[in-house]
Structures are given as structure tokens and as C-alpha cells.
Amino acid sequence: MSSLQDIAVPGITVPPSDGLSGNVLALLHEIASLLTALAEEGAPGSIDLRGLPLLPGEREVLKTVLGDGEVVAVIDALGETRVTETRLAGVWWVRHADPAGETIAEFIEVTPCPAILKSDPRDMREAGVALREQLAEWTGGATGGDDGR
Amino acid sequence: MADEADLLERLRQQGISRRSFLKYCAGLASLLALPPAMAPRIAEALERARRPAVIWLSFQECTACTESLTRSFSPTLENLIFNVLSLDYHHTLQAAAGRHAEDARRQSMEANRGKYILVVEGSIPVAEGGVYSTIAGISNLDMLRETAAGAAAIVSVGTCAAYGGLPHARPNPTGAVPVSEILADRTIVNVPGCPPIPVVISGVIAHVLTFGRVPELDDLGRPTVFYGQTIHDRCYRRPFYDRNLFAEQFDDEGARNGWCLYKLGCKGPTTRNACATEKWNQGTSFPIQSGHPCLGCSEPDFWDAGSFYQALTAPPVDVAKWVVPAIGVGVAAGAAAGLANRLRKARAERRRQPLAADDVKGGEG
Structure with missing residues (x-):
């Protein structure tokens, strides 16, 4: 081989x-x-x-x-x-x-x-916050993790 | 009016992502002849830029410069930048008219004193006290002086504002002069062209926003980044010139083969502009690529420099040949005017620094 x-x-x-x-x-x-x-x-x-x-x-x-x-x-x-x-x-x-x-x-x-292929760190942080907010809305406030900051 | 939201935030409100912004900054870096690695730094500077107020004065002009900028295809770099400006005064684009329009101009000048960008399109007539062009009863001359006083940067857009252009062409009945002649003590950024390439207009504004200062200028006040080289330097037909291959008529073999248009009067060797690289109509073409010689529309006095179709090295006009027949038919006054005009043309031609005949013949290979 x-x-x-x-x-x-x-x-x-x-x-x-x-x-x-x-x-x-x-x-x-x-x-x-x-x-x-x-x-x-x-x-x-x-x-x-x-x-x-x-x-x-x-x-x-x-x-x-x-x-x-x-x-x-x-x-x-x-x-x-x-x-x-x-x-x-x-x-x-x-x-x-x-x-x-x-x-x-x-x-x-x-x-x-x-560089254009890489995700921007600020976008990644905002994405994490947005996802947690969405999860909190779906689960009534329990997001199970930090606040993304 | 200008507000405090930064550029990137405004773009994001319009649904433009950070990656899209970075992409356009890469385009901007390319446009400004900066290394691509500068794109993130440009993005960083631009995204912090506050929304600048712009006052756009239209004097003796045909509005083609505005058309050049606003008719570009959307969304491009030029209108990306254009849309985030606070365009507080522009005859063609504003809704207000008459006294309300002038009130808007003065309010913007007061609110943004020392910070706004003044863009001027068109030449300024000074004959007879400037009566040949007035707006709301204010002569162009007075409006320019009043508005320039509080401007952070002044940009002359188009050949008319930069050099007088067509209104300045002989016999110049209105006494048209460029902005630089009125504001001799100010730095004026000249963006000549008839009309200028839209991305060059927006590139100058973007440079001011990015670096907080006007770009480096040449001895005619033009940004060297766009006007540092001649059309000829960047022309894709240049290799044919170097090999002594020319079109000599519009329908000969040379024309069909796409050879150099120098002998058909192309002013590319003495014209500094970015047409050969930026091109027109979605980057489709530029005059030489379409088979027509460059007219040299971004150079001073291009309209008075002789036939568009006379090669730069053509022999000078024999003055006696023109004067004698004119006297012979009893129009001495006409001959004197013709002589004066031809002398003026000769001066304009000298400013072009035409190449010697040997330059054309050299480099055959």
C-alpha cells in the first residue's frame, strides 16, 4: 500500500x-x-x-x-x-x-x-447570543449554558 | 442630515452582512491600488466612519457626472458608499425646491461646519458678474464661495469642475472657470472625466472616509491612485504599439485585428485616467476596446486641442495657410479670431507633451 x-x-x-x-x-x-x-x-x-x-x-x-x-x-x-x-x-x-x-x-x-472564508469572531458571538435567546423563548427561559459573552 | 450611526451598522440595517462588507472592502483595496491584505483594515476604518454630510453643487454641467454615479448597477461599491452618505443637497436628487432647498443647504452647512464634503459638478461662469448661471437668485460664484468656507474636503467631479470643460472651450462666452481658480487657497481634489468613472468618484469619497484625508494628488490635483498612469500605459493594445502595428483607418486590417489606434488620433498616451482598467458598463468595455480612439476627455482643454482623429505626432498647422485665404475673401476679423484660436490650440497641444515620431517607430519587434 x-x-x-x-x-x-x-x-x-x-x-x-x-x-x-x-x-x-x-x-x-x-x-x-x-x-x-x-x-x-x-x-x-x-x-x-x-x-x-x-x-x-x-x-x-x-x-x-x-x-x-x-x-x-x-x-x-x-x-x-x-x-x-x-x-x-x-x-x-x-x-x-x-x-x-x-x-x-x-x-x-x-x-x-x-480571509473571506473565515467567520468573523463578532458574528460568531452574536450568533451564539441569538441562538440562546431563541432557545430561551422555546424552552421558557432555561438555556443551559453561559450567556455567550 | 448626518447622524451618529456608524457605517457598518447602517449597512447591517440594510441587510448587508459583515462578510459582504469585507468583500466590498477587498474591491475597494483593489480600486485604491492597496494590497489586498489591507481589506480588513479598510473595513475596520470604514465601519467606524460616521455618516458624513455631502453637499453637491451643480453648476454649468450636463448632469452626466451624477448620472455616471447613480446609474451604476446596484448594489455596487459606488452606491454602497453613496447610500450611506447624508446627501443633504443635490439639485437632481433632492425633493425640495426653491427656498426650501437653499434652507436645507444652509442648515446642513451650519450643523456640519468644518465636517462636510463639498462636491462640485460643472464649471463656474464669472463673466458679467456671474449672471450666466444662478440658482435661487444666487450666482454659482457666490454659492461656491459660501459653501466652500465650511467644507472639510472639496471634490471637483468631472472635467468641467476640474478644468472648465466644455463651457470653458473657446470662445467661452460665459467666462467659465474651474473650481480651483475660484478657491485658489484650498486643496481641491480633481476627478476629471467626461464623465468620470463612477467607481473613481466613490473611491475618492471612500478614501476620505477610510483615511480621514484626501488621497495623494498630482500637480493637476488628481488622485494619483486613479490618474497616476496614462490610458496608454494600461491599454491592452499597448503590445501592438510596441510592435509598430497600427490601425490607420476604421475599416482596415489593423482595425479588424484590434491593433493600436494611435494613428487614428488616440490620445491615450497623454491622457491620465483609469478607463483601461476600470472600464464602463459593468466592466464591459472602454472606448479603445470598442474600436474608437481615446478623446482625452479627462485632460485640460481637450475640446480645444485639435481634431479627435488627428494623431498626436501630426505636423503642426501652417498658420499662413489659414490666414491668407481668409483675408482673400474679406474676412480679416475672422482670420484674426482663427489665428487666435489656432494659437490657443497649439498651446493646448503643447500641454499634452506629444511623443516624437521616433517614439512611435521604436521598439519594432
Whole structure:
């Protein structure tokens, strides 16, 4: 039986037959640098794709080369946010769209977990309080626990 | 009127979650060219921001700047910010009219003295004592001076307010001038464009709310974050320019192939704006992407700088060629005016710092 070490790390997809453009190659080098910084120093990084003057088709080539990994998360918050781990562990493609589907921001995030996926501590506290209040209403005041603060 | 509820609380009252807010702050960080890691800090600053009062003065203008902002698709970052402002005075949007409207403006000025944001749309006519544009019997000139006195920040929205725009174009019968010429001792944030990109307007306001100060400005009073680079710098057709591949007619092979529009008069190399990255109509396109040269509408005197379809490196007009035929048909006065206009055009063209012909030919590869 093979051990975990025997399982190959997914690699990036073979580039298209006509090769990679300079912009895509530059971005891949940048991602490699950010991955090194994340692995060795724990420092997350990101690349803002919105402001880059990419040629038509380059974004798609970059997306194809990075591929899709194991995790895809869709957030429904004033439009869809799609968080996709690429085939490179720790490299996430994050696209924020508004309700009309227009991209409002698009990043490659190099991090163990993008911040947008995490629940906010204040929301969690409020959720606990709200749940206890609801339980108290259903059970006539006996909530069985602290007050959530 | 402005109230004490903070921004996030107001958004939550509108059913907007904290995660949605964080998402829009990520968009704001991207817009302001800040690292994405700044998004949580922006959110923290914005959620503490009090609802600011805004007085929006509309002078010699066509209302396109307001349309640009309010016609954006909902709910976007721009109206997210716009909706949480206390817009105390705006001709187009307010319900009150006449004396009641002016009372509202003065009440807001009094209640928020030193704290409100003044937005100006349109140029100010100063000829004949400013009689060419009045509101409730008050000249634009007087209203601007009165309202600016207690403003914390002043934003000139659109090319008319920033540089005089179309009303300032020759022969400028109303003596139209920009806000900066009236309020020479104040810092004015210029947000030029005809109209400006909506998210740039809201981005400037968001910057003031986030950092408590106006953004860094260039020598023409423009926020460098949006106007720091030329259209040409960020144009996706730039690689064609670098390879010397140009469209020379609107229906030639170059046009069909999407090559650079420089020779068709594109003012992208001398125009600082964010169209190439922010785009228009839900991020669909911008003029160059639609196959039309940039007109340079966010630059001073763009209307008087010659044909929109004349390349920046085209040879200068031979003055004698224009004057002599005019005299020959007995319209000396017309010739003098034509000469003056062409000199003015030449000055406007010089301000554009056109590239040399060699710059265009260089870099062939």
C-alpha cells in the first residue's frame, strides 16, 4: 500500500502549444516567490489581477495552467464570490462578483485559507447570543449554558 | 442630515452582512491600488466612519457626472458608499425646491461646519458678474464661495469642475472657470472625466472616509491612485504599439485585428485616467476596446486641442495657410479670431507633451 509520501503533488497543467506569453510567465514566477515566502516565513501574499493589463486570453491561459484543485467554495454575499484552490496547494483564485455578475475584484491569494472564508469572531458571538435567546423563548427561559459573552 | 450611526451598522440595517462588507472592502483595496491584505483594515476604518454630510453643487454641467454615479448597477461599491452618505443637497436628487432647498443647504452647512464634503459638478461662469448661471437668485460664484468656507474636503467631479470643460472651450462666452481658480487657497481634489468613472468618484469619497484625508494628488490635483498612469500605459493594445502595428483607418486590417489606434488620433498616451482598467458598463468595455480612439476627455482643454482623429505626432498647422485665404475673401476679423484660436490650440497641444515620431517607430519587434 502506498504511503502519503508516495502520492504525487498535483502539478500545473502543460502550457498551450503556442507557449506562454511574457505576462503569464511573469505571474507564474511571482506566484513561485509568494509560495516560497508562505512556506518558509508563513507570510501570505496576493496578486491583484484586476489592475493588470493582460491581453485578451491571458487570464484564461493562466487559469488553465494553474488548474483546479480540491476545494471550491461559493459565497453568496451581495453577489457570488468563488474561491477556488488551484492545483498548487496554498494558491487560491478568488473572484468577487456583484449581483449582476460583474467582477469587482479578482485575486490570486497565496495563503493557507483566504480571509473571506473565515467567520468573523463578532458574528460568531452574536450568533451564539441569538441562538440562546431563541432557545430561551422555546424552552421558557432555561438555556443551559453561559450567556455567550 | 448626518447622524451618529456608524457605517457598518447602517449597512447591517440594510441587510448587508459583515462578510459582504469585507468583500466590498477587498474591491475597494483593489480600486485604491492597496494590497489586498489591507481589506480588513479598510473595513475596520470604514465601519467606524460616521455618516458624513455631502453637499453637491451643480453648476454649468450636463448632469452626466451624477448620472455616471447613480446609474451604476446596484448594489455596487459606488452606491454602497453613496447610500450611506447624508446627501443633504443635490439639485437632481433632492425633493425640495426653491427656498426650501437653499434652507436645507444652509442648515446642513451650519450643523456640519468644518465636517462636510463639498462636491462640485460643472464649471463656474464669472463673466458679467456671474449672471450666466444662478440658482435661487444666487450666482454659482457666490454659492461656491459660501459653501466652500465650511467644507472639510472639496471634490471637483468631472472635467468641467476640474478644468472648465466644455463651457470653458473657446470662445467661452460665459467666462467659465474651474473650481480651483475660484478657491485658489484650498486643496481641491480633481476627478476629471467626461464623465468620470463612477467607481473613481466613490473611491475618492471612500478614501476620505477610510483615511480621514484626501488621497495623494498630482500637480493637476488628481488622485494619483486613479490618474497616476496614462490610458496608454494600461491599454491592452499597448503590445501592438510596441510592435509598430497600427490601425490607420476604421475599416482596415489593423482595425479588424484590434491593433493600436494611435494613428487614428488616440490620445491615450497623454491622457491620465483609469478607463483601461476600470472600464464602463459593468466592466464591459472602454472606448479603445470598442474600436474608437481615446478623446482625452479627462485632460485640460481637450475640446480645444485639435481634431479627435488627428494623431498626436501630426505636423503642426501652417498658420499662413489659414490666414491668407481668409483675408482673400474679406474676412480679416475672422482670420484674426482663427489665428487666435489656432494659437490657443497649439498651446493646448503643447500641454499634452506629444511623443516624437521616433517614439512611435521604436521598439519594432
